[in-house]
Amino acid sequence: MEENDPIERETIIERETIIDTEQSQHDCTASMENGVMLVVNHSHIQPPFSVVIATLLYCAEFVSASVLCSMYHKTEDTIWMGFTITFILVPAVLIQLTLTFIHRDLGRDRPLVLFMHLLLLGPVIRCFEALVVYFRSGKKEEPYVTISRKISLKKGHGTPMEWEIGHSERKLAAHRNAFKRTAVIQAFLGSTPQLTLQLYATIQEKYMFYPRLILMIITLVSITYGALVCSILAIQIRYDDYKVRVRPAAYLCMILWRVLEIASRITCLVLFSTALTYWVVLVGLGNLLFFFFLPWVAFWAGKGSLPENVEKNFSKVGTTVVLCMFTFLYACINVFCWSAVQLDLAHRELIEKKQRWGRLAAYYCGRFVENFFLITLWYFYKSDFYEYVCAPLLVVQLLICYSLAVLFMLLFYQFCHPCRRLFKYNVHDCLHCVCCRKGRRGGRRRQTEPPLSYSTTATMVLVPEEPLEPLDHQNTQPPDITSQLGERETAIVDDTMDAA
Secondary structure (H helix, E strand, C coil): CCCCCHHHHHHHHHHHHCCCCCCCCCCEEEEEECCEEEEEECCCCCCCHHHHHHHHHHHHHHHHHHHHHHHHHHCCCHHHHHHHHHHHHHHHHHHHHHHHHHHCCCCCCCHHHHHHHHCCCHHHHHHHHHHHHHHHCCCCCCCEEEEEEEEEEECCEEEEEEEEEEHHHHHHHHHHHHHHHHHHHHHHHHHHHHHHHHHHHHHHHCCCCHHHHHHHHHHHHHHHHHHHHHHHHHHHHHCCCEECCCCHHHHHHHHHHHHHHHHHHHHHHHHHHHHCHHHHHHHHHHHHHHHHHHHHHHHHHCCCCCCCCCCCCCCHHHHHHHHHHHHHHHHHHHHHCCCCCEECCCCCCCEECCCCHHHHHHHHHHHHHHHHHHHHHHHHHCCHHHHHCCHHHHHHHHHHHHHHHHHHHHHHHHHHCCCHHHCCCCHHHHHHHHHHHHHHHHCCCCCCCCCCCCCCCCCCCCCCCCCCCCCCCCCCCCCCCHHHHHCCCCCCCCCCCCCC
């Protein structure tokens, strides 16, 4: 192809972009131009599963908690009823404010939507809107409003691609992003304290009835889903330039990791509170204040300035209030599980994109020691209620559960991380380096470097900066992405938007 002859060049490109419509089930077009593969697909849009799941969890928890409150009212348990109502209303109000803020409905003429938000039914009407947009999409061709550029990873090779995003896809993306935030708020400002309260009430009253058990199961599912959303968001933010596809094995590994971590953490706190009731307040406030002020101390130490793009109509005071609420949510997450992201209040996106493996290791080591300390104090100060329970076995089971959570986390980063081929080292390399350092301290130093790992998965090793290109461990040079664009094969990507 000669670049000096534009007519011939355009003709060849058109020949390469023609797709046999009789053999294709979707109305797709693809072309390769200027070293970028252009993929267009207006006929297939991913269903808004994340919107539906978040709405169902919100409604299920709200209804089950309301039924439980009515039972508390009949039995005159005013304390349990008051706390249960509080943990219903606080996250519900925050979710309405979040949805209104993200969709900017205050300056628009939408009285029905605002009325539904006043009734605390904002997620329901938003879910209905998302489903209407999804079922109406694809019936007629619509012009694209923006272009999304990503690098698609396949078998260690990256291919730059562009997707034309239509109006329906853009609206669904806005709904997905909004419900991801609400799922996190619901999980860690509502479901987590609700589960802790109901488990504590069960132990104090020494019996379990079905409405409370149903609410505890729903809250545990909600917390797990919120933690799962945090992990997915962390991956998408860290590798914003790449098309992230999470496999079912990765989801399974993350679910086991989060369920074991959250369940063991909440159980340790509740058991400790039954033995030393007032001291648990000190433990909870200490954790909350530590993680709340940690980003602010780093912000003040770095002498940074507040970001100006949080909301263009906000003043400095309004921006500070929003950042405080955001930091409070970050602290609530870290009290019960790893948030998977680190805040950078001076950054434009408020999230630090560089993965801090040292903080991850320090968090889980410190949390394991804290859980061990709490469960040990419970063992020595437990009440007579546990005389028919094998207390040493329960302590060992909780510690094993938390250790299994860490193990599933390591397995996720080693084998199931969607961008594991972009990491320079992996867990195997980390363990090998630790063993080598111990051997060097005990004996003479080795002159040879450690061999390369058999895997190309995620790392737990501190490095200055991880490369964002796929690495081939057999060849020291990374593969040339542009060389993949010269092939005759045209890739068609069906999923144009990422579903949570």
